[in-house]
Amino acid sequence: MSIKQQRRGTGSATISDVARLAGFSPMTVSRVINGGGNVKESTRDAINAAIKELNYSPNPAARSLAGVEPIRIGLLYSNPSAAYLSEVLVGSLDRASRIDVQLVVARCEPPENYREAAEHLLERGVHGLILTSPLCDLQEVVDVVTEGDQPVVALAGGKPSDDLITINVDDFEAAHAMTKHLIGLGHRRIGFIIGSPIQAASGRRLEGYRAALAEAGIPADEKLIEQGHFTYRSGLAAADKLMDLAVPPTAVFASNDDMAAAVVAVAHRRGLDVPNDLTVCGFDDTAFASSIWPELTTIRQPIAEMARTAVDMLTDEILAHRAGKSLPREHRIAAFELIKRQSDAPPKNSR
Amino acid sequence: MSIKQQRRGTGSATISDVARLAGFSPMTVSRVINGGGNVKESTRDAINAAIKELNYSPNPAARSLAGVEPIRIGLLYSNPSAAYLSEVLVGSLDRASRIDVQLVVARCEPPENYREAAEHLLERGVHGLILTSPLCDLQEVVDVVTEGDQPVVALAGGKPSDDLITINVDDFEAAHAMTKHLIGLGHRRIGFIIGSPIQAASGRRLEGYRAALAEAGIPADEKLIEQGHFTYRSGLAAADKLMDLAVPPTAVFASNDDMAAAVVAVAHRRGLDVPNDLTVCGFDDTAFASSIWPELTTIRQPIAEMARTAVDMLTDEILAHRAGKSLPREHRIAAFELIKRQSDAPPKNSR
DNA sequence: TTGAAAGCGCTAACAC
DNA sequence: GTGTTAGCGCTTTCAA
Numbered sequence: 001m002s003i004k005q006q007r008r009g010t011g012s013a014t015i016s017d018v019a020r021l022a023g024f025s026p027m028t029v030s031r032v033i034n035g036g037g038n039v040k041e042s043t044r045d046a047i048n049a050a051i052k053e054l055n056y057s058p059n060p061a062a063r064s065l066a067g068v069e070p071i072r073i074g075l076l077y078s079n080p081s082a083a084y085l086s087e088v089l090v091g092s093l094d095r096a097s098r099i100d101v102q103l104v105v106a107r108c109e110p111p112e113n114y115r116e117a118a119e120h121l122l123e124r125g126v127h128g129l130i131l132t133s134p135l136c137d138l139q140e141v142v143d144v145v146t147e148g149d150q151p152v153v154a155l156a157g158g159k160p161s162d163d164l165i166t167i168n169v170d171d172f173e174a175a176h177a178m179t180k181h182l183i184g185l186g187h188r189r190i191g192f193i194i195g196s197p198i199q200a201a202s203g204r205r206l207e208g209y210r211a212a213l214a215e216a217g218i219p220a221d222e223k224l225i226e227q228g229h230f231t232y233r234s235g236l237a238a239a240d241k242l243m244d245l246a247v248p249p250t251a252v253f254a255s256n257d258d259m260a261a262a263v264v265a266v267a268h269r270r271g272l273d274v275p276n277d278l279t280v281c282g283f284d285d286t287a288f289a290s291s292i293w294p295e296l297t298t299i300r301q302p303i304a305e306m307a308r309t310a311v312d313m314l315t316d317e318i319l320a321h322r323a324g325k326s327l328p329r330e331h332r333i334a335a336f337e338l339i340k341r342q343s344d345a346p347p348k349n350s351r
Numbered sequence: 352m353s354i355k356q357q358r359r360g361t362g363s364a365t366i367s368d369v370a371r372l373a374g375f376s377p378m379t380v381s382r383v384i385n386g387g388g389n390v391k392e393s394t395r396d397a398i399n400a401a402i403k404e405l406n407y408s409p410n411p412a413a414r415s416l417a418g419v420e421p422i423r424i425g426l427l428y429s430n431p432s433a434a435y436l437s438e439v440l441v442g443s444l445d446r447a448s449r450i451d452v453q454l455v456v457a458r459c460e461p462p463e464n465y466r467e468a469a470e471h472l473l474e475r476g477v478h479g480l481i482l483t484s485p486l487c488d489l490q491e492v493v494d495v496v497t498e499g500d501q502p503v504v505a506l507a508g509g510k511p512s513d514d515l516i517t518i519n520v521d522d523f524e525a526a527h528a529m530t531k532h533l534i535g536l537g538h539r540r541i542g543f544i545i546g547s548p549i550q551a552a553s554g555r556r557l558e559g560y561r562a563a564l565a566e567a568g569i570p571a572d573e574k575l576i577e578q579g580h581f582t583y584r585s586g587l588a589a590a591d592k593l594m595d596l597a598v599p600p601t602a603v604f605a606s607n608d609d610m611a612a613a614v615v616a617v618a619h620r621r622g623l624d625v626p627n628d629l630t631v632c633g634f635d636d637t638a639f640a641s642s643i644w645p646e647l648t649t650i651r652q653p654i655a656e657m658a659r660t661a662v663d664m665l666t667d668e669i670l671a672h673r674a675g676k677s678l679p680r681e682h683r684i685a686a687f688e689l690i691k692r693q694s695d696a697p698p699k700n701s702r
Numbered sequence: 703t704t705g706a707a708a709g710c711g712c713t714a715a716c717a718c
Numbered sequence: 719g720t721g722t723t724a725g726c727g728c729t730t731t732c733a734a
Binding site: 059060061062063064065086087089090093094096097232233236258261262265268269271286287288291292293 | 410411412413414415416437438440441444445447448583584587609612613616619620622637638639642643644
């Protein structure tokens with residue numbers, strides 16, 4: 001039933017098919033695809049239409065064989081919260097391999113070697129850089145990587161600026177949503193553990209919490225707010241302080257899962273049941289959140305998806321750069337999700 | 352100083368270079384590379400020598416352009432312990448993209464849909480399958496995937512057999528090493544939490560523990576051995592039983608990190624310090640191990656590396672299969688590592 | 703058992 | 719602005 005192709009060929013549309021349909025030469029199609037200059041507006045449109053109609057996409061093998069310089073992207077990470085890092089890797093590796101982009105991964109531990117690490121990557125000829133979480137918040141690191149003219153994207157962190165493409169969830173909105181959820185459950189004394197002060201997201205999460213409280217007409221009580229550092233250990237300390245309060249909170253919202261897990265541990269140590277005696281919520285939905293018991297209600301950032309987006313955006317920038325154009329630095333917002341699990345309940349004395 | 356290549360070209364050796372050096376045509380070289388039949392022994396040797404001398408390796412882009420059927424590997428996973436899964440993905444994606452192998456990933460949740468999931472992959476035209484951890488231990492799943500004649504590799508799990516290529520650490524040796532480490536610290540009453548009974552590794556770990564005890568002349572006490580299921584929750588229950596013993600253990604060795612983390616939680620809840628009042632060790636070195644406090648002493652399986660190996664072995668098999676040869680099913684052992692962190696110490700009353 | 707020719711899909715170089 | 723030509727490195731087909 002299947003007609004054998006003349007020789008081989010995958011069956012999908014080629015650049016010549018597009019050229020024929022649009023009434024131009026393959027070369028012109030190639031120019032359009034690669035954002036090359038010097039193509040008449042009308043020609044470009046016709047070709048784009050043909051591309052769409054044929055659902056054409058260039059064959060990467062042919063492309064690389066024809067000698068285009070491959071796109072290389074550097075990924076700089078540090079302090080690997082294993083779960084976060086691997087989501088980043090999964091997402092970016094996946095997309096990179098799909099669109100045939102080389103990914104060079106390097107670890108960098110500021111303050112020691114961030115300069116070297118960045119320079120090392122640049123020497124390896126990367127055309128753009130992805131900066132992962134704690135790194136995008138270190139001004140020195142950002143300064144170093146934005147020195148050259150390669151585009152840089154900050155993944156889940158960093159302040160939107162003219163130097164940086166950023167991809168974030170709306171931390172304010174997310175913390176706001178979680179706090180509102182807690183208020184909806186009936187909580188009035190809601191403890192909050194702030195994240196590491198060096199990360200911009202920490203402040204935004206705190207503001208979201210404050211705003212939700214204010215909107216509900218709940219007076220702010222500064223004693224309910226403790227500083228943490230995104231580590232389990234800092235969560236332990238903060239939780240202890242919170243639970244030692246004369247009137248302890250009925251719920252604690254920690255700025256990440258590690259600290260939330262620590263709150264659960266402290267509660268248990270004190271003979272408190274979670275969630276019946278204390279509601280605990282986290283942020284990030286790392287492996288932690290669903291491995292401990294009870295499983296944590298938390299905010300999920302689509303890290304893998306964001307990493308994919310990062311690769312895409314960076315690739316677009318690099319291509320634009322090669323074609324001599326320049327795109328404005330974009331600041332993308334990804335959708336968060338409130339994941340309700342078993343660590344939250346109405347406060348005990350509510351009715 | 353650099354002489355511009357005539358037009359482009361990467362500079363590395365091509366099939367023609369090899370052909371010229373060996374004194375044959377590119378075609379014959381191609382045959383040798385692809386394991387094709389009909390090449391004289393002496394010719395083959397000469398060409399192989401030339402390949403080696405030039406350090407030649409075929410250009411995958413050219414290859415795929417020339418229309419060889421791409422190698423497609425299916426990866427079947429379930430019950431994603433996020434950390435484990437992403438290590439698997441990172442390793443396999445990385446290697447697959449490097450050697451230009453397509454990886455098709457599918458989730459499968461037995462007992463519902465393992466048959467469909469496997470068949471779905473096969474329909475997508477995969478030439479071989481990787482089975483990740485809990486799956487390789489389910490006989491029904493193994494039966495289904497080995498029905499056809501595609502090669503299957505079991506990654507970190509499964510019983511070595513004629514149907515399956517397996518890649519494992521030596522669970523017996525690893526558990527043995529950890530137990531010995533604990534004994535070396537001075538512990539005599541060492542609790543053990545067994546992993547899920549459906550996974551073959553659980554039994555091997557238990558045996559390793561037993562053997563080390565026996566070697567040290569420590570009489571086995573069955574009360575110190577509790578059944579778990581690799582979940583945090585089962586670890587909680589097992590730890591409670593262990594700590595309720597008239598003479599509780601001074602150390603607990605859990606068959607994975609999740610359960611070890613649960614032991615730490617129970618200890619803390621009971622006012623016990625880890626490691627000073629109780630030593631706790633895990634297995635796997637997942638994110639958990641280094642996120643909680645104290646960080647867990649544990650056994651590390653080089654999952655990502657093992658995944659890379661899996662892709663390589665499968666690819667070799669598929670290539671051999673295509674060339675009409677058949678390799679014996681290999682059973683590879685990867686090296687584990689005992690990661691010493693802060694959750695172990697000599698027993699209190701030792702001196 | 704080996705080789706020659708042609709072509710996979712694309713783009714760089716150079717016309718026009 | 720657009721087209722022509724040639725060739726990237728490999729494999730298939732077919733002939734010797």
